[in-house]
Amino acid sequence: MKQVLKALRTPKWLFGLLCFVLVLRIPSFFEPYSYGDEMIYLSLGEAIRRGIPLYSQIHDNKPPLLYIMAAVAGGLFWFKVILAIWHLATVFIFWKLSELLFPKNKRLHIVSTVIFALLTTLPLLEGNIANAEIFMIGPTMLAFYVLLSKKLNFKNIFLSGLLFSVATLYKVPAAFDLPVIIFLWIITLKKANINNLKKIAYNTLYLAMGFLAPILLTFAWYFARGAAFEYLVAAYLQNVGYLSSWRPDDVQRSFFEKNMPLLIRAAVVFVGHVFLYLKRKKLSKQFIFITSWLLLSLFAVTLSERPYPHYLLQSIPAVSLLLGMFFSLKNFEQVLVIIPLTLFAFVPYYFNFWRYSTIPYYSNFVNFATGKLNKEAYLATYGSHVPRNYQIADFIVSSTKKSEKVFVWGDGSAIYALSKRLPPGKYVANYHIRDFSTPEETITSLNQDMPSYIIVLPDTDYFAELNSFIDTNYVFIKTIEKAEIWKLLNPKVRTLIAR
Secondary structure (H helix, E strand, O other): OHHHHHHHOOOHHHHHHHHHHHHHHHHHHHOOOOOHHHHHHHHHHHHHHOOOOEOOOEOOOOOOHHHHHHHHHOOHHHHHHHHHHHHHHHHHHHHHHHHHHOOOOHHHHHHHHHHHHHHOOOHHHOOOOOOHHHHHHHHHHHHHHHHHHOOOOHHHHHHHHHHHHHHHOOOHHHHHHOHHHHHHHHHOOOOOOHHHHHHHHHHHHHHHHHHHHHHHHHHHHHHHOOOHHHHHHHHHHHHHOOOOOOOHHHHHOOHHHHOHHHHHHHHHHHHHHHHHHHOOOOOOHHHHHHHHHHHHHHHHHOOOOOOOHHHHHHHHHHHHHHHHHHHHOOOHHHHHOHHHHHHHHHHHHHOOOOOOOOHHHHHHHHHHHOOOOOHHHHHHOOOOHHHHHHHHHHHHHHHOOOOOEEEEEOOOHHHHHHHOOEOOOOOOOHHHHHHHOOHHHHHHHHHHOOOOEEEEOOOOOOOHHHHHHHHHHEEEEEEEOOEEEEEEOOHHHHHHHHO
């Protein structure tokens, strides 16, 4: 117990930093139901709370841990509270890792930890949002800490594999961080004899066993629930379709033409590791480890070529350590870190990553907290559609029982999350219906479990089958900010209309 308390002891500057980070997160506790991904997570979390099987009856394309966490939270406020607590622990783990890597450089610990804490907190990279990346980097860093600080026996290696698996069960790209430690084992070989190679092979096997164990358990769980195939497709195979998915014009091209950008990035990672291996005697193990980490995490970040800022969070631990080296070291590697840092800076520029403003985020909250903005005006700072979604959700809650289904046609996952109502089919996001379903399948789902209300959001095109289905089975009752609200007719009226 004393050892645990000693390990958790923090210096004054770190305690102050953690308090400051918590203050920076206060506005996130008052964010409205608006961010699309969070709305999907909370909707799936609500389904879990009701015993509805993931993947077979409710869909998204990530492994289950994020949805389970959303289910535990039960709402956006507690989801943000969990995020804040998890992030504070993540900052602490990062500091411990920096201390382990550079035990005699307190300046580096402070600089890198401050950079890490800020970049993973501020809206610039969506650090305020409960996305998978912010949850998965903590277990990854803890796995590295165990492998670098403990004896390399089966217990510790297997435990580290479990931690890598936990990260991957938040989001699959986390798995790309795992080879970093294997590469470090290779470059630290004193002699490439058969015994040393066997030792690395066994350690890699132990690591793989720990990594695969939780994932295989999740497959066993969903197999028992009759959803193993759907789990495999949704959480793993559908993510393959994300590769270069923002280049739809490439579909007709050959495999090599279509995937050439991906292959080029893989070649950059390979060449970078070859360089690190060849120069291993001239470079510090810390530099090699951190640069390898950055290369592999950047490969994971750019897999889909999508410009979402929160993807970059996977690379921020390595970037923060490199910046700490740049501002704290006084040797050749202080200059050398410019190369991997330049590569990191190139990625958001080349892929045109989106950028979110930080100052308006905090100024709008201050104005709301001080009464200069009322609730509706504050909601509108997150988009003109946000107050409308709240009005629609209020109407649904007052007009339906919790067990009743509703169907939103349009970008309306926030309405499901706000009202705690579920759709008749498995999709809570409009783009999921468009990407993974057909009009015929959608109408079949609606016919099998007719929703009490259908909401058609403005600027959303009907497909012919949906238009016909609504005309036959529903009556228009009102509009809310141009959103059409349709109510299910009673069975007798529907029968008369059908005649």
